[in-house]
Amino acid sequence: MANSKKMDFVILGLLAHESMTGYEIKKRMDTILGFFWNASYGSIYPTLNELQNKQYVTLQEEKDGGREKKSYTITPEGKECLERWLHLPVEKDELRYETLLKLFFGSNTDDSITLQHIEKFEEKIRNQLVVLIAMESSLQHVLSEEDAHLNYLLTVTFGIKTYEAYLTWCIQAKNLLSKRAQGNGKVIN
Amino acid sequence: MANSKKMDFVILGLLAHESMTGYEIKKRMDTILGFFWNASYGSIYPTLNELQNKQYVTLQEEKDGGREKKSYTITPEGKECLERWLHLPVEKDELRYETLLKLFFGSNTDDSITLQHIEKFEEKIRNQLVVLIAMESSLQHVLSEEDAHLNYLLTVTFGIKTYEAYLTWCIQAKNLLSKRAQGNGKVIN
DNA sequence: ATATTATATATCAATCTGATACATATGTAA
DNA sequence: TTACATATGTATCAGATTGATATATAATAT
Numbered sequence: 030m031a032n033s034k035k036m037d038f039v040i041l042g043l044l045a046h047e048s049m050t051g052y053e054i055k056k057r058m059d060t061i062l063g064f065f066w067n068a069s070y071g072s073i074y075p076t077l078n079e080l081q082n083k084q085y086v087t088l089q090e091e092k093d094g095g096r097e098k099k100s101y102t103i104t105p106e107g108k109e110c111l112e113r114w115l116h117l118p119v120e121k122d123e124l125r126y127e128t129l130l131k132l133f134f135g136s137n138t139d140d141s142i143t144l145q146h147i148e149k150f151e152e153k154i155r156n157q158l159v160v161l162i163a164m165e166s167s168l169q170h171v172l173s174e175e176d177a178h179l180n181y182l183l184t185v186t187f188g189i190k191t192y193e194a195y196l197t198w199c200i201q202a203k204n205l206l207s208k209r210a211q212g213n214g215k216v217i218n
Numbered sequence: 219m220a221n222s223k224k225m226d227f228v229i230l231g232l233l234a235h236e237s238m239t240g241y242e243i244k245k246r247m248d249t250i251l252g253f254f255w256n257a258s259y260g261s262i263y264p265t266l267n268e269l270q271n272k273q274y275v276t277l278q279e280e281k282d283g284g285r286e287k288k289s290y291t292i293t294p295e296g297k298e299c300l301e302r303w304l305h306l307p308v309e310k311d312e313l314r315y316e317t318l319l320k321l322f323f324g325s326n327t328d329d330s331i332t333l334q335h336i337e338k339f340e341e342k343i344r345n346q347l348v349v350l351i352a353m354e355s356s357l358q359h360v361l362s363e364e365d366a367h368l369n370y371l372l373t374v375t376f377g378i379k380t381y382e383a384y385l386t387w388c389i390q391a392k393n394l395l396s397k398r399a400q401g402n403g404k405v406i407n
Numbered sequence: 408a409t410a411t412t413a414t415a416t417a418t419c420a421a422t423c424t425g426a427t428a429c430a431t432a433t434g435t436a437a
Numbered sequence: 438t439t440a441c442a443t444a445t446g447t448a449t450c451a452g453a454t455t456g457a458t459a460t461a462t463a464a465t466a467t
Contacts, residue, residue: 034422035316042323052446065318069424074448096431096446108326115327119316119335122342126311127224129254131304133373134231136366137297138304143369146308153311177325179398180332183391184322187384194383195376202372209368223453241415258455263417285415285462 036068036076037085041111044086044103046177051077051099061164061181064157064188077101085110132202140210144203151199158192161185225257225265226274230300233275233292235366240266240288250353250370253346253377266290274299321391329399333392340388347381350374 039062043054051073058068077099080086085107091098103111128150135143168182228251232243240262247257266288269275274296280287292300317339324332357371 035319038323039319042319042326045323045326050446062322065313065315067312067314072423098446111323112327115320115323116331119320119338122315122317122339123256124254124313125256126254127308128311129373129376130224130228130231131308133251133369134234134300134304135369137231137234138301142305149308150311179394180322180324183394184318186390187318187387190383190387191380194379198376198379201375205368205372239415261454287415
């Protein structure tokens with residue numbers, strides 16, 4: 030592990046923008062980072078503790094009524110750590126698509142099954158594309174307000190271009206697979 | 219964990235085509251599955267032992283000279299297990315792109331750094347695209363020989379379409395970022 | 408002859424996921 | 438108003454995975 034775990038930097042990156050609780054960090058990751066990076070509570074909360082021990086973040090405990098709330102703020106040392114990581118070369122870009130796995134091994138079952146997987150994939154991508162296009166539009170309106178917005182926009186356009194390519198592929202893949210399914214007299218819907 | 223770990227099915231899927239050693243399984247995954255699925259020895263060897271205990275695969279030990287060689291063959295029960303999994307819906311398709319992470323948080327450093335990450339990404343994709351196009355061509359020549367070849371071809375065309383979209387995006391992203399970098403008087407190469 | 412690469416199996420600390428547990432707050436429908 | 442569902446919030450853990458490392462032999466190149 031050349032430059033320690035990525036989770037450290039994702040959290041530092043989010044906190045560099047504004048102070049947040051672990052719960053809010055998770056929400057951010059699910060919404061804006063969601064399509065190219067994921068994390069679970071099981072990695073967020075322990076990492077926040079570690080970052081606090083390293084003094085890369087500080088903790089502000091609030092208690093309004095009964096519910097406790099732990100808000101974390103990045104320190105100057107934390108920002109330095111983030112910047113050092115940004116300078117390091119990218120170690121790994123990884124795809125892990127179960128849909129492609131089921132397509133790859135699809136000759137071990139009916140083509141109608143594989144077709145269903147592709148159709149579900151297509152629908153999921155179509156829905157996510159709507160979300161990304163909405164994000165693109167709202168980011169374009171606030172582009173001049175903050176430097177970071179261009180960075181956010183570029184990740185969103187990456188998603189849009191990619192998802193559009195997926196959808197084009199889906200049509201082609203469905204055609205070729207359903208043609209074979211018909212030829213073999215297998216059931217398709 | 220609704221339908222147990224994926225590694226089981228990846229190995230069963232590969233063994234459904236032909237008997238192999240753990241080392242060969244790893245090589246296959248690095249070459250043909252590599253762009254949408256990865257695995258390390260640390261998950262392959264233990265999984266092979268588990269599959270053997272479950273009687274989904276059988277072991278043939280060979281010893282030519284000093285080096286031992288453990289070849290695994292799928293059983294009818296193993297094939298049934300694979301087919302059952304192929305029928306189950308896809309649980310998760312996941313992207314994990316560190317390049318996008320560094321782009322997203324790029325406003326915390328010089329744009330020239332982010333530009334370098336995108337340029338390296340572009341180069342990597344360009345090289346992988348050459349490999350995929352070669353695979354596409356050789357699969358098209360043997361398409362009629364085996365049913366599975368269409369399945370393999372479709373995963374390859376997925377990669378090609380996706381990577382082409384990435385490259386288009388790279389040009390656009392570099393333009394927008396370098397324009398800003400110039401505007402701010404920052405160093406770019 | 409020597410060094411490097413390829414074949415081959417195996418383990419392990421560090422890490423991460425998915426599930427679960429717990430507790431409070433807020434909205435909403437009966 | 439009572440009950441139910443959803444949202445906010447922290448935390449842990451078994452099981453799965455990675456990346457590194459160790460070990461050994463075979464083949465190929467220098």
